Amino acid sequence: MRLNTASGIISFVRQLESDGAEFYESLSRHHDQFSETFLALARENKKNISEVERAYYSVITDAIEGCFSFDLETDPYTFDKNSADPGDFRGNVSKALEIEDKITGFYLDAANQSGRLMADVPRVFKLIARKRGSRPSKLNSLEVI
């Protein structure tokens, strides 16, 4: 699906972060040892939605190019939030890394497209992408005892 409008982009951000949160919540149920780690990531996903919405609803004005700043297909960024395998910790960590890559990639691509046009929105996209930068090493450091 093609996203051309800021509204569409924000709706997709909600979907990505919510789906990501649900994925981590499922991991927290499957892997007791790291339950709190995964739940913390899920909570942060939900906070990201608030941050993005705050930037969008504060800056969106009738004069900014909200309807013409984006041109992205959603397919490269979507993932299956129900893909966790209860018995495969390493496999689930790999899936988490892939999800992180997709979400971060979406934020950066959206920010690059709209950087000159949407004021605070690409700025918050880049901030969130930067924050997520620490997740791969955190996920890779998880060792089952």
Added chain:
Amino acid sequence: MAVLEEPIKDLRIIKNYINGEWVESKGELYDVVNPATGKLVAKVPYSTGDDVDAAVKAARDAFWEWRSTPPVTRARYLFRLKELLEENFEELSRIQTQEHGKCIDESRGETRRGIENVEVACGIASMMMGDYLEDIATGIDEFIIRQPLGVFGVIAPFNFPFMIPLWSAPYAVATGNCVVVKPSEQVPNSQARLTELVEEAGFPPGVWNVVNGSREVVSGILDHPGISGITFVGSTPTAKYIYEMCGKTGKRVIAQAGAKNFMVVMPDCHVEGTIPALMTSFFGNTGQRCLAGANLVVVGEDDDFYNSFVAKVVAAARKIVIGYGLDDTVQMGPIQSPDKKERVLRYIGTGLQQGAKLTLDGRSFEISGDYPDTCFIGPSVFENVTPDMTIAREEIFGPVMSVLRARNLDEAIEMCNDSPFGNGHAMFTNSGKNARDFQYRVQSGNVGVNVGIVAPMAFFPFSGMKDSFFGVLHTQGKEAVRFFTESKVVIHRWF
């Protein structure tokens, strides 16, 4: 993605809000239709002179008590209103889309801009301060105070049903005046919902009144001796008439009028940033905006630049997704009504008759989703337009771009200044010198550099020149405070 839920579900009979009560008018009821779906969303009364009289009386009766309320207390009602507007942000935005047709991004933008004016008006205690000087002569002090005048009429257009009354009304009431707001009869739901929140914010009865209707209400406000001044936004002929009538009847006036904005593109412009800005300018709000781009002037004699730039503009315009604005994949909604669409079509016909080349024909378009095409129209781009053509001179108020060429910046500025309008001209360039030259010389109240819609923030005045504005002071910000108050100079001596 799914279409967002419509907030107006049942047919609403719009009432007037007078003296803190919702009252039915005896005026005839007219349909309010969703231009995208064709569905009836409300019926609005064409109120009578009696309704206007009742509102003005209520406002005048409320005035003394309200103007005696400390500014900081008046501001607290506005703070509460701001809270309520934020709490109901999404609903207010979707109502605009449902009755006007604009996309949800545009509606949310309009809501944000309207709220910004309430925020600025909350600072009234500072903004209304005067000046004081001791000892203008020994033992004699002189000072200036700003006092409200009474009752103001706020007459609003159809294209920004939520925002435009808020360019005026918050400042009017913050300064201690009372208001009679006349929303556009074509899009009354936005003000109806806003007024419910005004009521919830607890403004005393009579401070904020709303009378719905058409010409009779405008005449009633214009003629009423109990009204001290009027703010108006609309067409140039009507703005001029209101300005003249206010002069005759001693009312102060802000009359914001029509436009024909030139977007001047220099060969050194940042093409990638310029194209989306032009799309917003020419086709945002389906071109129904006094700040919309109307004429694209490509400067220079480099045919390669011209051809490649215009090709990119046309390609971008061709891709615009047209449909119902509550579908958040849609980039351009319908024109607000069938007769407005007819008017745009007539201008397209005139452009063809006068020899312009219709490179992109908006009469042929696809609608995203299953909606009647009654009010829809696609973006149009004319080339080979000359400044004397009707489509280059007259305000079309629709998604029609006329492309002209100018040999150099001087010629481009001359084209802008030859226009009888002076609302929101803009230029696109990477040269500071060009930009300064343009802003210095162009006759336009609002000037953009690399910005396609030159919409001033609420803390700046919404300016305008020539046939785009009649009056002296403007809406928004400090100028609005000056407009809604009179300066009283006091000299004190104590024996």
